[in-house]
Amino acid sequence: MAKEKEKTVLITKDGTRHDGRKKEDIREIKFEVGVLDRADGSCLINWGRNKILAAVYGPRELHPKHMQMPDKALIRCEYRMATFSVPERKRPAPNRREREISKILGEALKPAVFDYLYPRSVIDVFIEVIQADGGSRCAAVCAASLAIADAGVPMKDLVAGCAAGILDGQVVLDLDDVEDKEGDGDLPFAYLPHTEEVVLLQSDGIFSQKEYKEALDMLIPASKKIYQMQRDALTNRYSRITEKVIETLDKEKTPAKSKEKKTEPAKKDSKKKADDKKDKEPAAEKAEKKKSGKRILGKKKTSPKEKAEKK
């Protein structure tokens, strides 16, 4: 039965794929930063039909202690798939595939993080694939890097990634599940767009050298595009906070003068400060794209206050 399905046209001669995309089209991607309350940083990614949650805890004390490193933090990544994320129920225990992906995702995230700032500690990155539809490891690494940024960990860059593959002899980007299973090759890739360094590269299936190099050349602009979406998602998250804070402050100010007694002045002051800070940040963000580390560090300070604000 599977063999008959295989005959469905994956890509037509004019380069249209089974879901209507062109060769170099990636599926629709939506990032949502800061979706989990308890985590220090979190991100939900909707990439086509992939739904993946990444949560970051830390930097925090590392146990067991013998794993602590005197000069840097450990980046510990765990990639897991929910039992219901795939057509046939996955056994809940982590399988070998998940453990391999956990390892390479950790290795892909590490170059992006200033790990020497947190000696003897750990930055735990937990990735849960809620629904899988091809290319989940690239989606996971994108989401994880946003979650780390959301946790306020200084980073030198975000990690943006995408997969390429071969369909009927043509190099295409971002295979979905159908294409991944029926296609001839899969090449997951992740990249630090600012420093132009490749942090994740795997391949299976058959590529000629020419196809392989072509795929690499196609992946770079795609990754940059995803990078922009990641930046927008981060900016969006923090401009949203700024707006909310301003709103709340405005509300408090007006009744405070007319009806209410004095709110504690100290608290108000701190809020004002926070307000000032936040006002500056979005502008700074746009101007200083490169110093994402510092920028994000700044945000960390604002986010807990924002949470307090909500309550």
Place this chain on the structure above:
Amino acid sequence: MADTNLISLVEKQHIVSLLDHGKRTDGRAFDEFRKISIIPGYVAKAEGSAIVKIGRTKVIAGVKAQLGTPFPDTPDSGVVTTTVELVPIASPIFESGPPRAKAIELARVADRAIRESKCVNKESLVLISGKKVWILFIDIYVLDHDGNLFDACELAAISAIMNARIPETKIVTDEEGNEDVELLETTTPLKLDYTPISCTFGKIGKHIIVDPVLKEEGIEDARITFAFRDDDKICATQKGENGTFTVDELKKCIDIASERTKEIRSQLDKITDAKAYPWSEET
């Protein structure tokens, strides 16, 4: 801590300064493999086996063939699985117990090169469609760890497959029309379509070297493995460790890997010697 390969600072500086002068600790060129030798058929009880030595790294691979049922979604295909064990005899940094991430990665990359290259003709392993197929287990044990286990394991796997002979079979039908498989005394080699060979690079600072030894691995920032088929097509890639590569570096690595794997493949006959002594100290 036990699974880390620690290199002293002095040694690290020594290796790096040599690299800066275009040299390596063992005198090889940056794009040169260590001496490779293959001893096929070391284990008579296995359907196929091989010891592969790359310098002082030694691994042994054995092929066992079992009759089994195919996966329901691929009734007309045999099954080939590859595993790697990092046994504690190979290195003070290996411990007994369930495989760690490193062993799993190694096994999965070796498996990927064998599986994705389609080197074993899986249709030829089918005896009764949907019911009886050969299941090939290619199990690799690392015996002596002096770096570059990825290439050693991959080469051991393919060498063992090339060495393997499986029993010939006869289909017998009983009175009720049920088909069954009868094993014959005679054996036949496996039907091979390709010989995948891999080439691994280590990156230390700005330098990229082929076939890193243990010490070089201990200080490498990043690692990348490419596996090539006979038709010069790439059938597996794995980037590892915490460092990064630029795209230009990767393209260069692909070119070098293509040449090196071709060389190894063309020399397979020369470096394969069933009578060689596997445990010598030669490097």
